[in-house]
Amino acid sequence: MRQSPGLKETVKQASSSLTNTVPKVVSMLADNGPDAQQTTTLTPSEWDALSDAQKNETISFEYTDLDGSTKKGVKSKYIQVKLASNNSMVAVLNDRDQLAAEQIAQTALISSLEQTIDPGSKVGDFAPQRDNASNIAEKTLKKEKVGRVEFSKRLAMGGEEADKALEEMNQSGLYTLEKGYNQILSKSAVQEITIDGDKRMAEVYRVQTPSGPKDTYVYHTEKDGTPIPLQERTRQTLAIMMTNPTETKDLFDTYIDEGNNFDETYNESNFNQKDKVSTVNVRLSLDTATGGTGSSKSTLGDEISLVAIAADDASMTGSDNNVLAAGLQNSLQQALLNSGQTMESSPKVVADGNTIRITAVNSDGKTISVSGDVDNGAGIDASTIETQAKALITEFLSNINSDKNYSTGKGRFDD
Numbered sequence: 389m390r391q392s393p394g395l396k397e398t399v400k401q402a403s404s405s406l407t408n409t410v411p412k413v414v415s416m417l418a419d420n421g422p423d424a425q426q427t428t429t430l431t432p433s434e435w436d437a438l439s440d441a442q443k444n445e446t447i448s449f450e451y452t453d454l455d456g457s458t459k460k461g462v463k464s465k466y467i468q469v470k471l472a473s474n475n476s477m478v479a480v481l482n483d484r485d486q487l488a489a490e491q492i493a494q495t496a497l498i499s500s501l502e503q504t505i506d507p508g509s510k511v512g513d514f515a516p517q518r519d520n521a522s523n524i525a526e527k528t529l530k531k532e533k534v535g536r537v538e539f540s541k542r543l544a545m546g547g548e549e550a551d552k553a554l555e556e557m558n559q560s561g562l563y564t565l566e567k568g569y570n571q572i573l574s575k576s577a578v579q580e581i582t583i584d585g586d587k588r589m590a591e592v593y594r595v596q597t598p599s600g601p602k603d604t605y606v607y608h609t610e611k612d613g614t615p616i617p618l619q620e621r622t623r624q625t626l627a628i629m630m631t632n633p634t635e636t637k638d639l640f641d642t643y644i645d646e647g648n649n650f651d652e653t654y655n656e657s658n659f660n661q662k663d664k665v666s667t668v669n670v671r672l673s674l675d676t677a678t679g680g681t682g683s684s685k686s687t688l689g690d691e692i693s694l695v696a697i698a699a700d701d702a703s704m705t706g707s708d709n710n711v712l713a714a715g716l717q718n719s720l721q722q723a724l725l726n727s728g729q730t731m732e733s734s735p736k737v738v739a740d741g742n743t744i745r746i747t748a749v750n751s752d753g754k755t756i757s758v759s760g761d762v763d764n765g766a767g768i769d770a771s772t773i774e775t776q777a778k779a780l781i782t783e784f785l786s787n788i789n790s791d792k793n794y795s796t797g798k799g800r801f802d803d
Contacts, residue, residue: 396454398529403493405532407486409561414479416489417463420496425449428466429479431694432701433770435468442466446484451491452498463488469694530642537622537643539563540629541650544606544621546578546591555734559721563629570630571596578608586611593628604628619650672785674778678722691719692781696774706768709739716744716777720784735784744777746784758784758796 407413417427425447435443445465450458468480542553554575563569576592589608594601606624608616619640626636674689695715702708717737724731732749739745745759760780762773787794 399494399497400454401529402497403490405529406493406497407489408532408567410479410481413481413486413489414467416492417467417485420492421449427463427485429469430466431469431697433697435466438466449488449492451495453491454494454498456498461488461491530646533639533642534646534648536563537626537639538648540625541618541622543572543575544618544625545652546608550575550591559718559725565596565598568630570598570628572628573601575606581605595628597630617650618652622650672723672788674782674785676723678719688719688723688781689778691722692716692777693774695719696777697770699773700768700770707762707773709742709744709762712762712773712777713737713739713744716746716781720746720781744780746780748784748788750788750790752789752791754790755793756784756787756790757794758787760796 407416414427414429418429419426427447430438443466446462447465449461449463451461453459462484464482464485467485539553539557543550543557554572557563557572561567564571572593573596574594578589578591580587581590581592582588583605588611590605591608593604593606595604606621606628608621610616623636623640626639631639672688674687674692676688678686678688678691695712696707698715699707699709699712702711714737717735720735720737724734731751732753735746735748737744737746742761743759744762745757747755747757749755758780760776760783762776762780783796
């Protein structure tokens with residue numbers, strides 16, 4: 389690494405990209421190294437069962453710094469997973485764990501570079517081989533840049549595609565205040581607004597900034613009514629997220645160099661970066677993965693268990709079905725995203741008293757509507773909530789690929 393300052397910077401940036409979301413950090417901490425050095429994730433009830441001393445236990449590990457030296461790092465032995473304010477299941481991390489994840493990622497990248505070097509080669513021969521290995525890291529950075537522009541482009545297009553993009557963006561956890569961005573909370577449809585006496589077509593964005601939420605605009609027309617091109621609207625959207633002009637130019641250059649453009653027609657296969665053949669219906673179950681790998685792999689069934697605990701903890705008696713519905717919706721959407729299952733509209737889960745209702749439109753345009761009771765009365769515990777919720781989810785998954793409209797209760801199909 390001492391021979392290539394440019395390569396050092398590439399590895400540094402790539403390690404940050406590999407750890408820029410909570411799920412990535414958890415995976416890096418829990419899936420690398422010997423079993424004894426892997427962080428363990430715990431549910432809120434498991435976490436509460438630990439003593440204060442156990443909660444503060446750490447694990448030492450070795451990592452390679454950018455100069456190739458071996459050093460000692462420290463990370464948490466246990467990490468709590470709980471329901472966040474937006475009703476998604478997240479891990480509770482500290483700065484030490486974030487740093488440890490970056491160090492582990494950095495070590496893995498350096499190791500992969502070193503493995504491409506022939507031990508019998510001269511030092512002068514290393515550079516071309518290292519550059520080849522660094523392509524992996526550079527491609528990761530390019531993918532991050534392209535994805536950021538594509539999110540902003542889809543938002544700037546307006547309409548249904550923009551709504552889908554905003555939902556996916558907020559689910560990803562990539563663009564939040566914690567990550568250094570203004571977070572887009574909501575946006576309006578394209579509408580006529582009056583600014584300083586001038587009427588223009590624009591979208592109103594509600595944005596969370598370091599100083600609090602505020603409203604701002606993405607303009608679709610000039611003051612004289614001339615339409616504003618998509619690339620300029622995308623630039624406005626990036627600016628709302630706190631992207632400076634120099635960074636925007638770099639993002640646009642990378643986006644275009646990778647073969648993309650700013651046509652008004654959105655190409656879904658380009659954004660999702662998956663072949664058409666991968667968009668076929670797949671069979672889903674409670675064992676469908678929702679995140680992680682190896683010993684920290686989580687499944688839809690695992691997520692439902694955590695959601696049931698959260699719903700139980702949120703109510704003095706029985707289940708808080710609003711919490712349950714929000715958690716089930718997030719878990720279902722994550723399972724669908726990870727599996728590559730295509731849907732015209734993602735599942736919506738709502739609570740109405742004891743009744744939980746799941747509604748979605750599958751890739752054949754058929755509406756799948758499943759509902760059932762999850763008791764919220766006294767005496768109901770988390771295990772009962774879990775059993776009832778899993779039964780509901782199982783019915784939904786069993787009919788998700790139906791070629792007919794399906795409604796629950798009597799297993800009815802239309803003609």
